[in-house]
Amino acid sequence: MSSTMLQEPKMTQDGSIDPAQLPNPAAASNPAPTSVPGLGPDVARGPAALLVDRVTKRFKVARKKQPVTAIADVSMRLERGGTIGILGANGSGKSTLIRLISGLLTLDEGRVEVFGHDIVREEMAVKRLINRVSVDAAFFKKLSPMENLLFAARLYGIDSGLARRETVRITERLGIAQKRLGRPVEQLSRGMQQKIAIARALLTSPALLLLDEPTTGLDPRSKLDVQTFIEEIRTNHDASIVLTTHDLDEAERLSDEIIVLNDGRIVAEGSPAALKRLVAERHGEAPTMHSVFMTYTGRSLDEDVEAAAEDDE
Amino acid sequence: MRAEPALPQGTHPMTALTREMKASYAFIERNFFLSRRYWGWEIAFLVYSAAGALSISLIGAQAGDPRLILTLMVGAIFWNYLSVVFSWIAETISIERWEGTLEYTMMAPVHRSTHLLGAVAYAMVYGLIHTAAILVAVVLFFPNLSFEHANIGTIAGFMVLGSFSFVGIAMLAAILPLLYVERGAQMTFVLQSVLLLVSGVYYSIDVLPGWMQVISHLSPATYALDGVRKGLIDGVPLSALWGDIWPLLVMGVVFIPFGLWAFSRAERYAKRHGKLKRVG
Numbered sequence: 188m189s190s191t192m193l194q195e196p197k198m199t200q201d202g203s204i205d206p207a208q209l210p211n212p213a214a215a216s217n218p219a220p221t222s223v224p225g226l227g228p229d230v231a232r233g234p235a236a237l238l239v240d241r242v243t244k245r246f247k248v249a250r251k252k253q254p255v256t257a258i259a260d261v262s263m264r265l266e267r268g269g270t271i272g273i274l275g276a277n278g279s280g281k282s283t284l285i286r287l288i289s290g291l292l293t294l295d296e297g298r299v300e301v302f303g304h305d306i307v308r309e310e311m312a313v314k315r316l317i318n319r320v321s322v323d324a325a326f327f328k329k330l331s332p333m334e335n336l337l338f339a340a341r342l343y344g345i346d347s348g349l350a351r352r353e354t355v356r357i358t359e360r361l362g363i364a365q366k367r368l369g370r371p372v373e374q375l376s377r378g379m380q381q382k383i384a385i386a387r388a389l390l391t392s393p394a395l396l397l398l399d400e401p402t403t404g405l406d407p408r409s410k411l412d413v414q415t416f417i418e419e420i421r422t423n424h425d426a427s428i429v430l431t432t433h434d435l436d437e438a439e440r441l442s443d444e445i446i447v448l449n450d451g452r453i454v455a456e457g458s459p460a461a462l463k464r465l466v467a468e469r470h471g472e473a474p475t476m477h478s479v480f481m482t483y484t485g486r487s488l489d490e491d492v493e494a495a496a497e498d499d500e
Numbered sequence: 501m502r503a504e505p506a507l508p509q510g511t512h513p514m515t516a517l518t519r520e521m522k523a524s525y526a527f528i529e530r531n532f533f534l535s536r537r538y539w540g541w542e543i544a545f546l547v548y549s550a551a552g553a554l555s556i557s558l559i560g561a562q563a564g565d566p567r568l569i570l571t572l573m574v575g576a577i578f579w580n581y582l583s584v585v586f587s588w589i590a591e592t593i594s595i596e597r598w599e600g601t602l603e604y605t606m607m608a609p610v611h612r613s614t615h616l617l618g619a620v621a622y623a624m625v626y627g628l629i630h631t632a633a634i635l636v637a638v639v640l641f642f643p644n645l646s647f648e649h650a651n652i653g654t655i656a657g658f659m660v661l662g663s664f665s666f667v668g669i670a671m672l673a674a675i676l677p678l679l680y681v682e683r684g685a686q687m688t689f690v691l692q693s694v695l696l697l698v699s700g701v702y703y704s705i706d707v708l709p710g711w712m713q714v715i716s717h718l719s720p721a722t723y724a725l726d727g728v729r730k731g732l733i734d735g736v737p738l739s740a741l742w743g744d745i746w747p748l749l750v751m752g753v754v755f756i757p758f759g760l761w762a763f764s765r766a767e768r769y770a771k772r773h774g775k776l777k778r779v780g
Contacts, residue, residue, distance in 0.1 A: 283774075286777065289607050290607065291603050291606060291777070293772045317607070319603075323600060325599065326601065327533075329537040330533050338529065341522055341523060341526030344523065
């Protein structure tokens with residue numbers, strides 16, 4: 188999917204994506220130089236920030252059972268400076284897709300490129316370009332934010348002096364007082380831990396930032412802080428962003444393009460405005476992201492939350 | 501801070517080496533931070549280890565045999581050292597899985613050899629300090645023991661060689677938490693206990709059944725303990741212990757590359773089957 192090329196969602200009669208309508212990654216990877224208005228700094232178009240080409244991932248769950256397909260023939264394209272939002276019910280494959288892009292899962296089929304670097308053949312090059320924030324802010328809980336971030340910075344080859352200065356600067360911007368940087372992470376609130384997780388990712392200057400439900404579980408104030416900061420990253424830091432979320436308003440606010448996953452397949456894609464227009468015109472639904480979600484995943488967000496609660500039990 | 505997607509086309513070897521060294525140091529520093537933060541546990545573990553070494557050494561005191569005291573003391577102290585080194589390396593993965601940070605570390609642009617080198621370096625420094633503290637405690641407890649024949653060079657040499665040869669086995673043990681999410685960490689104890697059984701830590705391997713003696717020759721601890729005992733009790737120089745040295749060298753040269761290779765295979769398996777994401 189190209190953040191700049193698609194104006195209308197593309198799908199088949201049965202609601203699934205029509206592969207014939209997907210942009211040809213090979214042709215799209217070398218487009219004519221042009222600026223990308225409205226997607227961060229104007230930059231000459233080089234390789235896509237992210238190219239996912241017909242990716243499939245299956246998991247073998249039991250010895251005598253057929254593998255479960257978690258991601259099926261998914262393709263998308265994100266231009267530099269753009270943001271793609273990924274929507275889908277629990278178990279739709281959002282996090283699996285993020286993990287595939289992160290190199291935390293191997294691909295069964297297809298290929299992924301980050302700024303023209305193949306994630307299998309040029310693993311180290313890709314690792315230097317990406318970072319990820321997941322729904323659970325994972326840290327060494329007894330260590331302080333500063334100690335955790337110093338560790339992360341060193342892994343990415345950043346000197347400790349620079350890492351300390353940048354940690355203070357980024358966390359200040361996120362509203363975290365410097366005195367809190369020396370306390371164990373376990374003493375910080377969930378919202379604050381998530382902000383530290385975002386700071387950890389930003390510390391390494393990722394060209395591609397993978398945000399896997401970064402605001403799930405946060406109180407409204409913390410959620411707003413994080414969303415505002417993501418907008419600032421888009422505007423000021425030339426980062427391209429892949430965002431998965433259950434918050435439809437958040438997806439609409441932060442994403443240039445949205446893809447909807449259902450059972451590991453892309454069932455709809457397009458700009459938020461185009462998707463809303465489509466459900467109104469084709470399905471007679473209210474032109475809201477909620478209608479989009481219900482139409483293409485076959486369930487309401489409330490049902491999804493209930494299902495998640497049952498899973499937890 | 502501005503994202504910079506352009507990568508340098510040709511990286512100078514020294515730059516790459518420096519980056520790997522820095523990344524390796526990240527694990528040393530982080531483990532130091534963890535030890536410092538868990539200082540209460542560190543003291544408790546030290547007391548536990550010292551008490552264990554003393555208890556075992558007192559068996560020799562009861563027998564009224566200074567040589568037996570020294571034999572048991574070496575077994576207890578040196579086994580403690582090898583156990584600590586083994587645990588820190590083997591727990592490299594299980595600690596991260598417990599904290600939930602494993603995916604972040606695996607995503608970082610760090611070669612696994614760099615990762616494990618950092619874990620090994622910290623393990624050896626930690627093990628030496630820990631063991632030195634226990635040694636002091638035990639020596640103070642037995643003030644009449646004579647170390648006048650001890651050959652420090654031999655003892656130090658076998659400490660280094662023993663660590664070197666143990667690293668590869670510890671790397672193999674680190675695979676277990678990678679593959680077995682829930683009980684992988686506990687499974688490393690099985691490996692450790694088998695090594696304890698067959699390596700002649702507290703007794704001569706001659707008392708073992710024949711088939712077990714064969715296995716004991718595959719354990720680096722067998723040779724390392726023999727060398728340390730001969731150096732400490734009889735003052736045998738390093739040059740006279742080639743029979744214990746070469747197996748340790750061979751094991752180090754074979755086990756470390758094999759451990760790295762096996763770990764990378766296990767990592768790939770874990771990525772194929774989605775075993776990195778779960779917290780044990």
